[in-house]
Amino acid sequence: MSAQNNDLESPYYVYPREGDQHIELSHDWTLSSTDKPVDNLSELKSSNWFSVNYPTSVQMALYKAGIMGDPYAHLNSIGYEKMEQKVWYYKKHFTVSTYQKDCTYLLNFDGIDYFARVWFNGQFIGKHSGMFGGPIIDVSHYIKSGIENELIVEVTSANYGNSSYNPYAPKEVVKSWHLSGGSAMEPYFNFGLWRDIRLEIVPKYHMDRPFLFTQKIEQGKATIGFNLEIFTEKSSLNCQLHPWKGSSLPYYYDGKLPNNARMEESVSVVLDLIKEGKVAYTKEFHPHPIKGRSWLEETFTLDNPDLWYPNGLGNPDFYLARVKLFINGNEVDCLQFNFGIRTIEHIRSAGIRTADRWNNWQFVVNGKKFFLKGVNWMPVDALYDLTPDKYDWAVKMAKNLGVQLFRVWGSGLIENNAFYDACAKYGIMVWQEFNIANMETPEWPQNVLESEVCQNIFRLRNQPALIVWCGGNEFNPYAIGNAASMDIIERNLAIFDPTRLFLRTSPDDGSFHLYPDFDPAWYKRYSLVPFIAETGIHCVTDAADIKQVVSSKELNDLSGMFDKSFAISHPEFVNHFAEYDPSRVPRMLSRASHIEDISKPTIDIISEATQIGAGEFYQIMSEGIQSNYPVTTGLIPWVYKRPWPVVAAINLVDGMGQPSATYYFLKRTYEPIHVLLDINRLLWAPGEAFPISVNVLNGVDQSGFDGRIKISIFDNGFKQVWQETKSIYVTPGTSVTKLEMEKFEIPETYKEKYFFITVSLINTSGQIISHSEYWPRTLKIMEDPKYYAKYTTEPTDWPTLNKGPWLKYSASMHKTAVELLDLKVLSYENQEAILSFKVRNKGEVPSFMTQVDVEGVPRSFYASDNFFWLEPGTVQEMKMTIHIRNHEPNNKVKLVLKSWNSKRWTKEINL
Secondary structure, three states: OOOOOOEOOOOOOOOOOOHHHEEEOOOOEEEEEEOOOOOOHHHHOOOOOEEEOOOOOHHHHHHHOOOOOOOOOOOHHHHHHHHHHOEEEEEEEEEEOOOOOOEEEEEEEOOEEOEEEEEEOOEEEEEEOOOOOOOEEEOOOOOOEOOEEEEEEEEEOOOOOOOOOOOOOOOOOOOOOOOEOOOOOOOOEOOEEOOOEEEEEEEOEEEEEEEEEEEEEEOOEEEEEEEEEEEEOOOHHHOOOOOOOOOOOOOOOOOOOOOOOEOOOOEEEEEEEEEOOEEEEEEEEOOOOEOOEEEEEEEEEEEOOOOEOOOOOOOEOOEEEEEEEEEOOEEEEEEEEEEOOOOEEEEOOOOOOOOOOOOOOEEEEOOEEOOEEEEEEOOOOOOOOOOHHHHHHHHHHHHHHOOOEEEEOOOOOOOOHHHHHHHHHHOOEEEEEEEEEOOOOOOOOHHHHHHHHHHHHHHHOOOOOEEEEEEEEOOOOOOHHHHHHHHHHHHHHHHHOOOOEEEOOEOOOOEEEEOOOOOHHHHHHOOOOOEEEEEOOEEEOOHHHHOOOOOHHHOOOOOOOOOOOHHHHOHHHHHOEOOOOOOOHHHHHHHHOOOOOOOOOOHHHHHHHHHHHHHHHHHHHHHHHHOOOOOOOEEOOOOOEOOOOOOEEEOOEOOOOOEOHHHHHHHHHOOOOEEEEOOOOOEEOOOOEEOOEEEEEEOOOOOOEEEEEEEEEEOOOOOEEEEEEEEEEEOOOOEEEEEEOOOEEOOOOOOOEEOEEEEEEEEOOOOEEEEEEEOOEEOHHHHOHHHHHHHHHOOOOOOOOOOOOOHHHHHHOOOOOEEEEEEEEEEEEOOEEEEEEEEEEOOOOOEEEEEEEEEOOOEEEEEOOOOEEEOOOOEEEEEEEEEEHHHOOOOOOEEEEEEOOEEEEEEEOOO
């Protein structure tokens, strides 16, 4: 890749500087549009310019400026489609107070989607393609000091002027389908100046692209590798990664010597590792670099450093690494970045190998083996409204869920620094995929792809949370059409970051993606699968949030959801339905049909019913997969948060940041010690013997202990009909302890009814360590010998119950009373409140689906538990974190407590 000309693609990410060497240009631009590209900048004088406060998509900028309506509400997205066929001009004025001699002024765009042309002080600089990094431009000869400089950037969408653009076959556009109007993002085709813009003032002697990595940790000592590029009298833009043409690489065939002239000046590099504002370690190095560009490559040890651990394994401690370059004793350059000391190993799981390609799927962090509890990650916002507070909320909420790893899906983003900073802070590991997904890429420009690949390797390789690189999602890396793209990714990782596991794609090498429509107890039959990287089931999202984006007239009757006429009568609802497909909708509704009568549901009914149906699925799926440890060593369900407010999708959290019931069902299975009923199936016939088998999932660092298992079975009136208690010794560390108990005989007369099973793990002090509940049912179809034989011997589609029995109706017939006690507002700042309170069941039967909610204002919240079983006479202590959205007046915030068999309890919160 050659030194710069009018094509501005470059593989070299330039690290941000500090102080006077860094000028932030990300904020306070103006934006305008024309119908076609201008030939002269003077044509823009008559344009109507509006303000853009921070990097985002053109669509979001139009909304934030009040020019167009909320792109996520109603059918407003339709109006945004014509914006894709306009030419957009960003303009920024800024002043450089003093011109620094012998410095190079590097203008860095960290992300423009997709085609760009750049002018600086009226001078055309060049053009750029791509979205994940660049252009980077040397503007040293154009910049003016003491007066305003003008920067203009022309941006056009990847589909500009191309009515036949296919997001699944984008030809020469290096962009995934999800960000280009593909499945589940049909209303939107992203484009714009969406990442930070900065001017880095690089001195004659400077550094770039530092790399710190942990080689090993033994007996309290960490061995650290340190690589650093050192420059004199040239910058990154004068360098060449490799030539794109020629039958052979350049070599010294003519007898000329390579540049080996040493710098005459005294050079030293000082590395400080800073914790909580204080220097914890300092290392000084004295390299002897050559003139031009050379590398410092060192290894050193640290005594008793704080280690970075993922959620549930220890504290996520990390350091601020500060690197200073001194020339003849004078500081000339400084770089800073986060660095966490940790080792990540991958060893073989316990199962037998069943394929040619078979990876080591047992993750070991700092010597600790564990079952990896993850979740898949989509962009936090569909239209690049990627603010640090959104990242912080989403990642913090994932920590509460018990998540240890995000798989950053290949059709989404090569994620932002703010995302990685939040993951480092909260202890969430990251599996980062490049942006190949479900396609072949034979026409992708290799220079554009390589620029993006290299820039992001350099940008992210110091991040403590990053542990896996992957080529992309659900594509064939071995296809001829992907050979060049895979070579670019694989070879550059081998050169620039060989310290992390690289996976060509997912699923592959023993990882699986599963989307079945069966009894979730079948998951434990995948007993030889080392790793589940995707699986899940649809549900409708939070009803209160849906009411903010879909007109109420469409939400009163949602029957016939997959009839042809439904889309005509419910255009807004369908516009917000991710993957609205007749093959997907029935799966969701069949599970909902076990929960409530959905013959003519409102949005409140269908939201609750589908979420509880999906929650039951996620719980038993997760428990079955974890019970296969140590053969199966990790689970990453699809998907954590949706990037925009869809009405239905596979999700744990909706597009506005509000968890669904599925979040809490999965959360309970992700606790450090979890007890479960190793249930054979959910559907039964009257008169069957129901086997009782219990597993205890113990987590890493957990001790072994004596305890007892208590099993209680209740009929559909919550009357206890069976109970057994048995002693157990729970094996220490990451393990599965199994216990067989007596069988429960389902009465012959118990037909078309649910029965409830609770499982508790109790220690010798009488404390409940873990608790789970289940509601299997007897159905008439299970009395049919043919159906029974099929259902019990092979995976079978989940049956629809048009006439019941319905779980909510059954539970609601037997009343109790719940109350909320000791409500306290622990803190409230920046529209975020933390509450503590207690929930008491003062009735005589269990409170079923006990739920806390927040009403009165647009909100997102997460709690320590929700949708839970509460025994009569018991009290559960709760914590809740609430985010008040859109700066609404907060004196109407109401905390609601309810369950399916009790009255609502409401308390206004004074914030």
